[in-house]
Amino acid sequence: MEMLHLTAGRVAGLLSRRGVAVFSTSGVKMASHGGVTEQTDMSVPLYCDRLDTPLPDRPYKDTLSAADKSLKQKEKGPWNSLSKEEKLALYRIMFNETYAEMKKPTGEWKTVLGGIFFFIGFTGLVVLWQRYYVYPPHPRTLDDEWQAMQVKRMLDMRVNPVEGFSAKWDYEKGQWK
Amino acid sequence: MAHPTQLGFQDAASPVMEELLHFHDHALMIVLLISTLVLYIITAMVSTKLTNKYILDSQEIEIVWTILPAVILVLIALPSLRILYLMDEINDPHLTIKAMGHQWYWSYEYTDYENLGFDSYMVPTQDLAPGQFRLLETDHRMVVPMESPVRVLVSAEDVLHSWAVPSLGVKMDAVPGRLNQAAFIASRPGVFYGQCSEICGANHSFMPIVVEAVPLEHFENWSSLMLEDA
Numbered sequence: 001m002e003m004l005h006l007t008a009g010r011v012a013g014l015l016s017r018r019g020v021a022v023f024s025t026s027g028v029k030m031a032s033h034g035g036v037t038e039q040t041d042m043s044v045p046l047y048c049d050r051l052d053t054p055l056p057d058r059p060y061k062d063t064l065s066a067a068d069k070s071l072k073q074k075e076k077g078p079w080n081s082l083s084k085e086e087k088l089a090l091y092r093i094m095f096n097e098t099y100a101e102m103k104k105p106t107g108e109w110k111t112v113l114g115g116i117f118f119f120i121g122f123t124g125l126v127v128l129w130q131r132y133y134v135y136p137p138h139p140r141t142l143d144d145e146w147q148a149m150q151v152k153r154m155l156d157m158r159v160n161p162v163e164g165f166s167a168k169w170d171y172e173k174g175q176w177k
Numbered sequence: 178m179a180h181p182t183q184l185g186f187q188d189a190a191s192p193v194m195e196e197l198l199h200f201h202d203h204a205l206m207i208v209l210l211i212s213t214l215v216l217y218i219i220t221a222m223v224s225t226k227l228t229n230k231y232i233l234d235s236q237e238i239e240i241v242w243t244i245l246p247a248v249i250l251v252l253i254a255l256p257s258l259r260i261l262y263l264m265d266e267i268n269d270p271h272l273t274i275k276a277m278g279h280q281w282y283w284s285y286e287y288t289d290y291e292n293l294g295f296d297s298y299m300v301p302t303q304d305l306a307p308g309q310f311r312l313l314e315t316d317h318r319m320v321v322p323m324e325s326p327v328r329v330l331v332s333a334e335d336v337l338h339s340w341a342v343p344s345l346g347v348k349m350d351a352v353p354g355r356l357n358q359a360a361f362i363a364s365r366p367g368v369f370y371g372q373c374s375e376i377c378g379a380n381h382s383f384m385p386i387v388v389e390a391v392p393l394e395h396f397e398n399w400s401s402l403m404l405e406d407a
Contacts, residue, residue, distance in 0.1 A: 042392030052228045139302055141311040154180065157368055160188040160344075165180045167188075 049097045060092045068093055178313060178370040179343075187344040190369050190390070191361045194346030196260045204253055211249075268360050269326035272318065278331070278338030278351035278373070281380035285319050293404055299383050313370045315387045320399045323363045323390040331357045335379065342371035342388050350375055363390035 040046070044058030064072065068089075073089055074082065082090070091098075141145060160168045170177045179187055189195040222230075240402050256319075275286040280294075287293040300314040330338045333351035340359070341348035349359040371386040391399070 018302075050229055054228060139311060141302065141305065146307065150310065152347045153308040154178070159178055159180070161365075161367075162188040164183075 030074055047096070049095075049102055051099070057097075058096045060096045068173065186196060189346065190344040190363055190365055190367060191261070191346050193264055193361065194344060195364075196263060197346050197348060200256050200260055205257060206252060206328050217286060238244060247340070251336060266327050268328070270360060271325040272321065273328045274321070275330045275332070276319070276340050276351070276386075278333040278335075278340065278377070278384075279372075280335050280378050281339070281384040283315075283319075283338075283373075283384060283386060284334075285317075287400065291385060291400075291404055293400060293407065295403065295407070297387070299385055310370070312383060313372070313385050313387070315385055318368070318387040318389040320389045321363060322393045322396040323366045325393070326360060327399055329359045329361070337375045338377050339374035339383070340386060341374040342369050344369045344388055345371075345388065347371075348374055363388070366390050366392065 047056045047058055048059050050056075061068065072093070074086070079087075098172060108124060141150070155169050155171075157164055162165055168177050169175075186194075186198055186201065189198055197351045233405060272287070273289055275288070276352045277284045277286070282296050282298045284294060284296045294308050295317050297315045297317045297319065299312065300309065300316060302311050305311065305314065329340065329347070329349070331349040331351045333353045335353060337353070338351035339348060340351055342361075345361045345363065347359050351357070367390055369390070371388070373381055373384045373386070375381075377384075
């Protein structure tokens with residue numbers, strides 16, 4: 001249920017186990033649930049740090065130390081008598097993170113954007129290599145001279161004369177409008 | 178024909194294609210409006226500062242966003258069906274041409290008055306005259322008189338093909354053993370290009386269609402010349 005921030009470090013960590021398995025002689029158990037896994041009991045109230053849940057089902061600290069217990073007793077009296085540190089301590093008993101801490105930027109976007117640009121760049125290299133080594137020569141109809149003759153022929157034939165190609169040519173002046 | 182990098186439709190050369198152009202504008206505008214609305218809603222939901230986002234019941238908006246899409250669909254369906262029925266109207270063609278698809282060329286038969294028939298092969302790239310259009314030109318064009326209703330009976334001699342000319346708003350599958358009728362009126366003179374639109378083998382991309390619409394006298398001269406050559 002925690003947010004898994006996908007950073008480059010974590011990706012490397014996730015892949016390292018697989019890498020070790022390839023090189024090690026003793027087989028590393030590849031199933032991710034090799035033993036009994038920890039399971040969350042969803043039938044009891046749970047604590048969560050969520051922006052859209054201001055009041056979780058239970059307080060953060062379940063088991064209170066003696067100091068915490070006496071503080072909770074003092075909370076039952078007038079709140080003016082609580083010092084600022086005591087108020088903060090009471091908050092931390094109830095909640096793990098503050099809203100400001102929950103909303104803190106993670107920098108995950110830098111990894112994502114960096115990865116995107118990297119792969120786009122790599123693709124660009126592949127495309128360049130392809131254009132040089134793989135593609136056959138252009139047909140002669142793509143030469144500038146041929147294209148010019150083609151444009152003239154299209155204008156003479158009145159190709160798309162209503163709103164399209166020939167509509168943009170001024171036939172009286174002999175130039176594009 | 179389309180010019181390089183063209184994205185939209187070619188100019189209409191028949192009344193039906195004009196109708197289709199306008200309908201497409203209408204439908205695309207609706208699509209654009211809906212997409213803008215959805216994009217705005219998505220950005221608003223992603224960037225909201227509100228914490229309470231999970232209201233579970235609201236009858237009014239549910240009614241609105243059921244009725245409104247139904248209304249929009251009706252507004253799209255009515256013009257669409259109008260054009261569909263327009264295309265299917267009983268017409269009285271002045272000329273009937275049979276367009277037969279082969280692997281990999283078209284053959285045209287004008288058999289109303291005389292027996293005129295010819296094949297129409299693509300001009301290979303190395304044989305093009307300067308300025309001609311690669312993969313679009315044919316050795317013989319299907320010449321029709323302009324401003325006259327023309328009926329094309331499309332069929333095939335071997336495998337499936339499809340006879341398509343975008344600027345005339347015509348596309349009709351060529352099915353072996355079946356006659357499909359397509360009708361059009363060329364509202365202006367000109368040369369209109371199309372390409373086979375049903376996969377039919379190795380040279381499916383290399384069997385184009387060229388329709389040339391000319392005044393009636395020119396058409397009569399052309400057909401006399403073609404009959405002499407045959």
